[in-house]
Amino acid sequence: MAISGSTKGGFGPITQLAGMRGLMADPSGRIIDLPIRSHFREGLTALEYFISTHGARKGLADTALRTADAGYLTRRLVDVAQDMIINRTDCGTEAGIWVRRSEDVAGQTVYERILGRCAASDIYDPETGELIVARNGMIDEEVGQKIQDSKIQEVHVRSPMTCALIHGICALCYGRDLGRGEMVEIGMAVGIIAAQSIGEPGTQLTLRTFHTGGTAQAAGDITSGLPRVEEIFEARKKPKGEAVMTDIGxxxxxxxxxxxxxxxxxxxxxxxxxxxxxxxxxxxxxxxxxxxxxxxxxxxxxxxxxxxxxxxxxxxxxxxxxxxxxxxxxxxxxxxxxxxxxxxxxxxxxxxxxxxxxTEGSKSPHRILRVNGADATALYLLSEVQKVYRSQGVNIADKHFEIIIRKMLSRVQITRSGDSTLLPGELIDRLQLINMNDELIAEGKEPASGVPILLGVTKAALSTDSFLSASSFQHTIRVLAGAAIEGKVDRLYGLKENVIIGKLIPAGTGFHTYQDRELVAPHTSLELQGALDADAETDDFDRDDEDSRDRGDDD
Structure with missing residues (x-):
């Protein structure tokens, strides 16, 4: 009953009841050398009982403390993704991501990763030459199974990470609305959905120690659960237990x-x-x-x-x-x-x-970005965060993580100004820079160059174009003072900005009033413009470590 039932059963509780309790962890997370050899049926000795009390305390303390952490993570994710709204049916991009059989993203099959997405190019069966799905076609259960059963090694699909809209995402890059099972509608606030889909199971990650009663888990990484998710989303410079990796071949x-x-x-x-x-x-x-x-x-x-x-x-x-x-x-x-x-x-x-x-451990995403580029960094962040959730039995669609990763990798740091008005060291949205460079090249001027950077969700939320949204998140006085000095204009593209000033939010039924907006879709890249400085050293973005638990105004 305990194993086959749909409750939190499994072999874990059975072994503790009829086998042995096993190794326990002390309050700091280190494994105690002495294993508990008894099981609950026969009863524990006095020493074994005291060793197991560590676990009981850890479970209760985790429940109280980490639930707040999960809520705070949700708030940061909502803040960074709140302006991600479906703004167009098609952005016209030919870019996409390659889903390869050889890549292991937390043990998912190709079928699981491509289901509900749109194809970025025509997909043919390599043996028969038959067209399985045309470009922009939806990969539903039938098409997905065909691709899974075929000899296709890699599938080119559209993704929120490669959408060419400067504000929001287009419907084809997002794909299926997971709530209805049909194509996503224009005006859907997919950023909020992504943030809540990732944040809500965060409470389950934190309470996991409660169910096992503090039993030591065999894990390759030093950090796991919610602290690891936070480490990934905040793009920490030095993750705990950082692995040694090569810069050259x-x-x-x-x-x-x-x-x-x-x-x-x-x-x-x-x-x-x-x-x-x-x-x-x-x-x-x-x-x-x-x-x-x-x-x-x-x-x-x-x-x-x-x-x-x-x-x-x-x-x-x-x-x-x-x-x-x-x-x-x-x-x-x-x-x-x-x-x-x-x-x-x-x-x-x-x-x-x-x-x-x-060596064993977690790679630094900043080094991956410098050595292997933005695509490899995005894949690493996606697979690492999926590993944490899937190890706890929580299945979340890749596209939710991709929306957050898009925002984390959306900024470029200017290294050479060219003939633009930008200054070296300034942060600008990558798609806006491409757009600006297109205009400069058309006028025969020199484009500005930049180097891609990775921002944690807190810094990404604070470096948004909307000062109203940023000021309602953290560091209110600093954000408002900076906006006043620069004479910033808030275009009210996101949800929070409109809520703050009492306007209808530009999503759902209120979306049609915003349809006249010009949302330019660039059809080139920084590489093609010769404006990507891969080797340039970036500034250190720990000006003030916003990773500290600022729950509101620190000023």
Missing amino acids: GTLRLIKREGVRIALVIDSEVTNEEHDIPAGWTVNVADEADIQAGTILALNEDTGEKIVARMMGRVHLEDGKVFIRYERREEEEYPIPSSGRLLPGIEDGMQVYPGQQL
Whole structure:
């Protein structure tokens, strides 16, 4: 009954009743060495009883404290996503995300990940050549099962993360309304739905320790449950138990220096160039000399012909031939903490790729963004947060997380102003920058360049274009003073701004009054505009750590 019933049954409670209680965790979360060998049926010894009281206290304290944390997380998510409204049927973008069988997003099948989405391009069966679904077609249960059963390895689907609308999202990028099972309607406040869908089960994550009574869980990550979800959404610079990861690709050497383990990655490349020197020609370079590309190697003084080096390197002269050898070598050292355990399969002498994880733990999303780019960062954030929820038996659709991740990755930090009015270090929405650059390029001017940055939900909510929304969230005086100094204008695109001034919200039945808004959909990217500075160093965004538990006005 306990196992097959639909209540919180399972093998866990059965083992505690009839097997042994097992290992327990102390108040700080560390596992106590002494396991409880008795089970509840036979009864616990006095010492075992006292060990298990740690768990009982932890369960009750968690219930009281963490419920407030879950509510606060919901508030931050609502604040960051409240202006995400379905504003158009189609934004016209050809971009999308690739859902691959090889990628493990918390154990979901391809069918689960693509159900209720629209195809970003025509999808054909690779064996028969038959068209399964056309571009912009809805992937329903029947189509999804066809794709799952076929040999298709990757599916190109539309996603809220790649929608080209500057304000809100279009219906095709969102897909099916999960409440009705049909295509989402224009005017739906999908941001609020996403925030509540993620925040409400947060209370279940916190109360999980209550059900197991503080039993120690075997987990690879140091943090799990709600603290891990918060760590992901706040995009912490240094997550707890940060994993060692590589910045460059190459050969891995595991060495020990002064008692410290070091992972050394060596990226080397050797290129050679060879030239035959005809008889009677004058050699223009000395043996073992270092030269640059374009250096004249040999010259025919009669005709003026010359042989030019195509690359830089060191010259070697031998038997009427000129050899140029160039060796590029790059090394990076990564100290491995004494507590850090190497991942299975990480061995001395193996080839590693940029961004590869070497030790157990959580990767820093900021480093992934710098090394592997925005797409890899979005996939990492999505899979990590899904792992936490799915490990607790909570199934949430990917699209809810994608709306939040879109807001976290929406900003670009300006590195070069070009001919724009922007200043280096300024934050601007990526789609607005693309739009601005299109106008500059059309006028024959130099576009502004920027580097993508990752903001936690608190900072993303405070850096929104609406000062009314930001001031009603946190740091009211600072936000209003800043808006007054800059002479900001609030266009009232979101829900909170309109509620504050007493207008009808631009969602649901009130949406038609906002239909005349110009919502430009850019059809290019920063890469195509040559305005993406991948290597530029970004400022540190911990000006004031808004991750602190500011529940309102700190000023």
